[in-house]
Amino acid sequence: MDHFTLRDGVLHAEDVPLPRIAEEVGTPVYVYSRATLERHARVFTEALADIPSKLIAFAVKSNPNLAVLKVLQRAGFGADVVSGGELRRALAAGMPPEKIVFSGVGKTRAELELGLAEGIGQFNIESREEGRELAELAASLGQRARACLRINPDVDAKTHEKISTGKAENKFGIPLVHAREAYDELAALDGLDLRGVAVHIGSQLGDLEPLETAFAKVGALVDDLRAAGHEVTHVDLGGGLGVPYKAGEQFPSPAEYGAMVARVTRDWGVHLTFEPGRVIAGNAGVLLTRVVRVKRGGNGPPFVIVDAAMNDLARPALYGAWHDFDAVAPSGERMTANIVGPICETGDTFAQDRECDALQSGELAVFRTAGAYGATMASSYNSRGFVAETLVDGDRYAVVADRIDAGAIMDAERVPDWLA
Numbered sequence: 001m002d003h004f005t006l007r008d009g010v011l012h013a014e015d016v017p018l019p020r021i022a023e024e025v026g027t028p029v030y031v032y033s034r035a036t037l038e039r040h041a042r043v044f045t046e047a048l049a050d051i052p053s054k055l056i057a058f059a060v061k062s063n064p065n066l067a068v069l070k071v072l073q074r075a076g077f078g079a080d081v082v083s084g085g086e087l088r089r090a091l092a093a094g095m096p097p098e099k100i101v102f103s104g105v106g107k108t109r110a111e112l113e114l115g116l117a118e119g120i121g122q123f124n125i126e127s128r129e130e131g132r133e134l135a136e137l138a139a140s141l142g143q144r145a146r147a148c149l150r151i152n153p154d155v156d157a158k159t160h161e162k163i164s165t166g167k168a169e170n171k172f173g174i175p176l177v178h179a180r181e182a183y184d185e186l187a188a189l190d191g192l193d194l195r196g197v198a199v200h201i202g203s204q205l206g207d208l209e210p211l212e213t214a215f216a217k218v219g220a221l222v223d224d225l226r227a228a229g230h231e232v233t234h235v236d237l238g239g240g241l242g243v244p245y246k247a248g249e250q251f252p253s254p255a256e257y258g259a260m261v262a263r264v265t266r267d268w269g270v271h272l273t274f275e276p277g278r279v280i281a282g283n284a285g286v287l288l289t290r291v292v293r294v295k296r297g298g299n300g301p302p303f304v305i306v307d308a309a310m311n312d313l314a315r316p317a318l319y320g321a322w323h324d325f326d327a328v329a330p331s332g333e334r335m336t337a338n339i340v341g342p343i344c345e346t347g348d349t350f351a352q353d354r355e356c357d358a359l360q361s362g363e364l365a366v367f368r369t370a371g372a373y374g375a376t377m378a379s380s381y382n383s384r385g386f387v388a389e390t391l392v393d394g395d396r397y398a399v400v401a402d403r404i405d406a407g408a409i410m411d412a413e414r415v416p417d418w419l420a
């Protein structure tokens with residue numbers, strides 16, 4: 001459920017009519033709802049009420065906007081970060097360092113150093129090589145880095161292949177068969193306080209079964225490690241819970257997920273970390289856009305050309321992802337259309353042969369479920385600049401990221417003297 005609803009024939013974000021934002025800020029623009037973010041945070045937290053010791057670390061990659069992070073920080077969330085930039089954002093939003101988890105297969109030396117300097121709560125190590133490097137850096141600073149070993153359980157998450165992370169052929173984590181050996185080696189290093197294991201098998205999961213299979217493998221590994229004399233106090237179960245992108249689609253609820261986790265982990269006796277992203281932010285945002293013009297199709301339906309493009313919302317072009325597309329002031333009439341952006345490639349298509357609200361030049365529309373992996377994946381392709389972002393709170397809203405136009409981006413470039 002989200003707070004984007006039709007009222008008096010016009011789509012509102014909470015109590016703000018979307019035409020007001022379009023008028024005042026311009027389009028395309030992302031619109032996030034504070035109330036939705038807070039409700040999702042609450043529902044997810046309540047779903048884990050039976051987990052005695054836990055940290056919910058928001059996956060910053062899904063929406064790194066500072067204002068969004070601030071809302072979640074105030075809801076008690078920490079942060080799961082995957083780069084120095086995300087780490088700085090989490091700190092800037094007031095996340096306490098001990099609530100920050102650093103994931104990622106390619107953390108650089110500088111990023112490991114930054115994490116150590118800031119005293120973050122946990123590094124999720126993805127290889128022996130990374131573990132050795134982190135241990136050496138920490139030891140040279142007289143520290144012991146708190147860490148978990150990310151394992152690759154070889155489980156098919158049954159999601160899009162580009163966002164599946166837990167199969168043997170994926171680059172993530174240490175293969176389960178090598179986990180014991182790697183753990184033995186890394187746990188013995190002075191610079192590491194190796195406390196447990198981490199797992200994350202993919203994103204936009206529509207089925208709890210692969211998660212349960214992966215968690216069961218983690219549970220067996222924890223038993224093995226303990227039998228070998230290791231003290232295992234922490235397990236990080238990652239994120240991945242999917243959300244509906246089409247009206248009417250059914251997904252496992254946070255409560256069902258929480259019940260499964262509670263059941264599977266009941267006897268583990270560990271502190272659990274969760275890294276949800278999409279389930280918190282996805283349905284808390286829309287991309288508001290204006291129709292530039294409607295163009296007659298060749299041998300298919302008309303092209304509804306909107307002023308948003310694949311550089312603003314990459315998911316349809318990248319994964320063939322579906323985003324519901326609705327008029328802001330629907331007339332009740334419907335049409336079948338190809339919904340496209342202005343960018344010079346055919347991939348800049350949001351939807352083909354889509355039945356949608358009838359739209360004309362100048363009218364406003366939204367792509368729904370754009371709060372996660374939306375603005376954060378934007379580029380400036382075609383020198384279109386970076387899209388603006390707004391956050392609604394009741395009957396007020398704020399611009400929480402300025403539009404960066406092509407000129408400002410150009411200011412960061414130069415022609416060297418020897419070419420002038």
Ligand SMILES: Cc1ncc(COP(=O)(O)O)c(C=O)c1O
Pocket residue numbers: 059062080103104165200202203204238239240241275276277278279
């Ligand atoms: C390590 C890690 N944690 C958490 C997430 C967040 O995933 P989601 O947005 O699907 O909850 C991801 C992305 O898939 C990830 O790679």
Ligand SMILES: N[C@@H](CCCC[NH3+])C(=O)O
Pocket residue numbers: 061163203204315372373
């Ligand atoms: N970018 C992906 C999700 C990737 C998750 C990253 N771990 C999407 O838009 O669906």
